[in-house]
Each structure stands twice: as C-alpha cells, then as structure tokens.
Amino acid sequence: MPTRAGTAPAALPAPVWRARQAAHEARVDAWLAGHRARRAEGRRHPVEDFLFTYYSHRPAQLRRWHPGAGVVLGGADPAAWGGDYAAVPGGAALDAAGVLARRGASAAWIRDLLAATAARPAHLGCFGMHEWAMVYRQAQGEVRHEAWPLRLGPEGTAAVVDAATIRCSHFDAYRFFTEAARPRNALTPTRQAQRALEQPGCLHANMDLYKWSYKLSPLVPGELVADCFALAREIRVLDMRASPYDLRALGYAPVPVETPAGRAAYAAAQRDFAARAAGLRDRLIAAVDAAAAAAQP
Template identity: 55%
Template sequence: MLDAATWLPLAQAHASRADALTAGRRERKERGEKHAVEDFLFTYYPTRPAQLRRWHPGASVTLTSGGLPPDDVAPLLAERAIWRWHRTSTTGGVSLDVDAFLADRGETVRYARDLLAATASRPATLGCFGLHEWAMVYRDHAQGRDHRHPLPLRLGAQGTDEVVASHPVRCSHFDAFRFFTPEAVSLNRLQPTRETQPALEQPGCLHANMDLYKWATKLSPAAPGDMVLDAFELARDIRWVDMRASPYDVSAYGVAPVAIETPEGKAEYVRLQRGFAERSASLRARMLEVCERLLG
C-alpha cells in the first residue's frame, strides 16, 4: 500500500525524468525533423513519449489517497482506474489487475522469462565488432540499392564491402540478421531464426541488450516505471555506440566513429560491449524477478 503522500512525488519525478529523456524527440517532431540515431528508439520500439511518462508502481502495489486531502487525489486515482488492466479496490485504492494482465499478456511474460533466463545463463561473447550494421548495407551500391539510413558511408561503398568481406561475421541476434542484405546472409557463421532465438541470444550482443527496453515495455504496467526508463536509457546509450561503430558517417551529430576496421577501434568496441553487458546483467535480473513474481 502506498499513500498519496508517497506515490505522487514518485509519479511526478518519473514524468520529469521521462520528459527530459524524450525532449529531443518531441522537439524534432514539432519541427518535422528526423534523427538517424535516436528516432530508432521510437520507431523500431513503438512506445510514445506520453506512454513513457506514465509511472507504474508494478504489480501487487495499491495506490491510495492517504496522506493528502482525498478530494485532491480522487481525480488522479479515477484516471488511473480506467487505464488498461487496472482496478479499484473496495476501499478506493487502485492497483494492477494481475489476472487480467496475464489473461492478455501471459504468453508474452512466459516467453520473456524463458528468453531472459536463457540469455543470462550464458557468458558474454565479445568481438563481433558490430559487423551486423555493415552486413545490412553489404553490396547495396553494387546492386543499385539505397542503404538504410540517409547518412553517407564513412568508407564509401567499396570500402564498406571490403570490411565485410575481410572479417568473420558472427551475428547471433535474429532481429539484426533479418536485415542483412541477400549477399551478406551466407557470410554469417550463424543462421539465427525466430525459433532459435532463445538458444542463441547471449548477453554480449548489443541488440539483445537494447531489446531489454522492448521487454520492459511489454511487461509494463507490471514492470515498475523506473525499470522502463532505465531500459530506455540503456537502449539509447547502446544505439549511439551501435551507430558510431556502423559504416555510416555520424560526425554530423558531433560524435567520433568507433573505427572497427582498425585494431584500436576493435579494442574500443570490445571495451564498450563489455560495459553494456555488465549494465544489462542487473537490469535483466530485475526483469526476470518481475516475470517470476507475475507467474507465481
């Protein structure tokens, strides 16, 4: 049970944090501008800024009007009561209806639990050097295709193709592999599918760790709000490194490339990759705890 004197400041702080994290996106949208790096967080992961600023305490927590004048809190509780999967208790408190949530999302929760647990059980495999992004544009120019982002290639089309052809490609993440060009598919040492994802996902993969944000949003509102924003921040930080290590020239955004075609760039990529694996481990453990509590 959380009284209003406790939960209202938490909700307000959460909204302020979410607003700060999404300010750039909201301002650009008003101006009709696109951002090749950060728009990914709102297009590939289709959660709107307004959804992110909604604070949820998680499952098994009831919000009450205690500690503040009931007339001031009643409209806020009434608004929450009509949110999907919420209910009002006989004493007027509002909480997540776990049974209703699991009736709709139970299979997703079980899949997330199994995938997160399988990923956490494996050691981090480092040293893929972000070549998945390079494989997504491999031989595009030679085949007369446009590449994925409206940014120039840092090494040009031929230089990009040479990097892919001269490096082992070992991408374990299906949702990256499925965007490989046809010419790059056979170069990958693994051939991941949606069905083999739980068997191949590993905690060193930047995209697997970025996807913690996806699972946090799918577990919401059973996932506490701070967990969702922590996952968003992690995904944002990974996305910047993913694009800095990509074949694209991101210098227009004021950042330096991670030149994975050089020994120094490879070492930097592995260092950053290891740091993300460590950050992700604790977040993945928190999400697993949410899944286990929901499933009983």
C-alpha cells in the same frame, strides 16, 4: 491481494507515489523534447530517434508511470489508471491476475528468453559487423540512412565485411542484412531459434530489454522501463559510432572497428553494457515472478 507468501501488498502513500510518478514523467520528458521538436520540423536523427521509430512503444506510453504488481496506490482512483487496475482497501492496485490471464503466455515467453540469455557467457567478438552487413554491396542511395555518407565509401565498407568473421546471433539484426551479406554470417538466426541463440554480449539483445520491459507493462514498474530505455539509448550511440556511417557532423566520433584499436574500444564498451544489462535482465525476471506471486489468490 495477498502474495503467495501470504504477505500484504506494498502500500505507497499518495505523496510517495505521486513523487515517483512526477520524477518518472520529468525524466522521460527530457528524452522526448528533442524527438518531438524534430518531428514537428520534419527532421530525422539516426541515433536519437531510433528508439521511437524502430520500437512500437509510443512516447506517451513511455511517459506513463506504473507501480508494478503487488503495490497499493494510497488514495488512488482505479478509474484514473485504466482497466488493468481495481479498487482495493486503501486505494487502487494493478489486477495482476487479470493481466496474466490475458497475457500470461507472452510474459512466460519473455521470461524464458531473458533467463536463457542470462545463462550464457557473453560473446564480445562481433565488433558491430551487423551494421556493416546491413549496407554490404549497396550503393549510397540504397542504404537505410541514405542522408549520411558511408565513412569508407561503398567499396571500402564491403572490403571490411569481406575481411571480417561475422557471427550475428540476433534475428532482428540479421533480418536487415543485405542478401549478399547473409551467407557471410556464421549463424542463421530465426524467430523460432531466438531463445537458443541470444547471448548477453549482443548490443541488440541488450537494447531489446527496453522492448521486453514495455511488453511486460504494467506488470513492471515504470522506473524499470525507463532504466531499460536509458541503457538502450547509450547502446544505440555505440551501435552507430561503430557503424559504417559517418556521423561526425552530429557530434559522434567514429569507433573504427576496422582497426585493432577500434575493435578493442568496441569490446570494452560492449563488456560494460553486458554487465549493466545483466542487472536489468535480472530485475525484469524478478518483476515477472513478483507479478505471478501477486496474482495468486
């Protein structure tokens, strides 16, 4: 499996890759413990459980470590790693050519989306109004997280939306807007326009780096998937602290984006997330390119 540059793939001795695998599993297990306990008890958490319920990647899949493309796992049995792996001199390696033969179009689409997003300046003026638009003109019993009260009540929430300028560019947030809220958005995001609209300041675009990382698996290292998940967890906290829901009983102090101070705090956190997401986005693009190189004969 030489790379395009003619160099041999990286070789990981068994003690090295086993240590990386164990560290990844321990890291993920710490995230899974609370979710599994709540699921066993039939309880829901609007912040901590979101990444396991909204996204399609199952906990067991997140826990499974992969080295990525162009890596030989010393002494490994390819049968233990699944059908995407093949025997190579010294151990087992991902068959990047086989994976890309089946999923190359999807990988290319994701790479193009990531590159297009990275090329745009970050817009930091949305102030989390997407979450408010998702409950706009709804009664308490109609909202998505009906077990949690609206901090300002339905009328107070609607008044904030009425006074705001909403410019949501993310289709998978916009599609959850209420019918009454959709005409208030300055944009009309669609799946077809996703590459043209997504921008690196968007909380949901940055949370979705987790989605793109697992959709690219096993072409990307497990540590990168976990890093994207870790950032998405932090972003979800801000997303819900700035939402109209009152989650103080869960220990989340509100970021009151209906006030100048709250908007300033939100934008500062958003700027930090955008910077951190940029590094992950670059790593994902590099991983796709590395997989393409490893797939070359």
